[in-house]
Amino acid sequence: MVVAVLIAAIALVWREEEGTPSGVAGCTVPGSDVTVTTEQAANAATIAAVARSRGLPPRATVIALATAQQESRLRNLDYGDRDSLGLFQQRPSQGWGSEAQVQDPVYSAGKFFDGLVKVPGWETGRLTEVAQEVQRSGFPEAYQQWEPMATALTGALLATSPSALTCGAVPGVAPAPVAERTALVAEAARREAGAPTVETDGTVTIAGAGWPEATWAVTHAERFGLTEVTMDGWRWTPEVGWESTPSTFELPLQLQLS
Structure with missing residues (x-):
């Protein structure tokens, strides 16, 4: 599948050397040169969440992230080569699903993993060759260039401690009413992090969630207008990032909205 390069004059210019558009709040992996936008980080976190829900090893997430980075730059595109759409540029005409389905990141990641686990030796095979077995791209070697980036990002998304992925969100980007965003x-x-409970004050609590789910929440903070993510002695805010807060020790994952 070949992604058509359609960049409108008003669009942000993609900086290939850095992997992120300029002038946008984003996420970085400390100790690496990986930088992505919050949109890309959220999509990557969704892909990682789908892999975790299926009990797949980290290698599956690495392959999926490298593939989505090549196909769409980890953006949920509503255009592409011929009828290709979504994160993985899947084609409805080729049996991947409806247009709406392949633009649903959870669905599209699931379809990719459906194909991935059918590839013999996918766990140890060369990334670009495994990805090509699923994607059937016109540029089969293109996936390989993204393996280092995908490996670093996977490590951050699956880490069992805070601050493995550092994100900043643009304040005031979620004007929808709090009740609507809470839902x-x-x-x-x-769908992606665990069974939620909405408390009387609107806080969303996810019991039994771990640090990968907390990182998932941080990557989605801008999308939903989260003002605070709290878990087990740590608190994240868009202004400060993660900071130790002993008063919240042993609290489950909690998401707060303004």
């Missing part, structure tokens, strides 16, 4: 957060958490 969206709860639904997204149900």
Whole structure:
């Protein structure tokens, strides 16, 4: 699948050497040169969440992230070569699903993993060759260049401690009413992070969630207008990032909206 390069004059210019558009709040992996936008980080976190829900090893996430980076730059595109759409540029005409389905990141990641696990030796095979077995791209070697980036990002998304992925969110980007956004957060958490409970004050709690789910929440903070993510002695805010807060020790993952 070949992604058509359609860049409108008003669009942000993609900086290939850095992997992120300029002038946008983003996420970095400390100790590496990996920098992505919050949109890309959220999509990557969703892909990683789908892999975790299926009990797949980290290698599956690495392959999926490298593939999505090549196909769409980890953006959920509503255009592409011929009828290719979404993160993985899957084609409805080729049996990947409906247009709406392949533009649903959870669905599209699931379809990619459906194909991945059918590839003999995918766990140890060369990344670009394994990805090509699933994607059937016109540029089969292109996936390989993204393996270092995908490996670093996977490590950050699956880390069992805070601050493995450092994100900043643009304040005031979620004008929808709090009640509406709370419902969206709860639904997204149900699909990607665990069973949510909406408390009387609107806080969304996800019992049994770990640090990968907390990182998932941080990557989605801009999308949902989260003002605070709290878990087990740590608190994240867009202004400060993660900081130790002993008063919240042993609290489950909690997401707060303004």
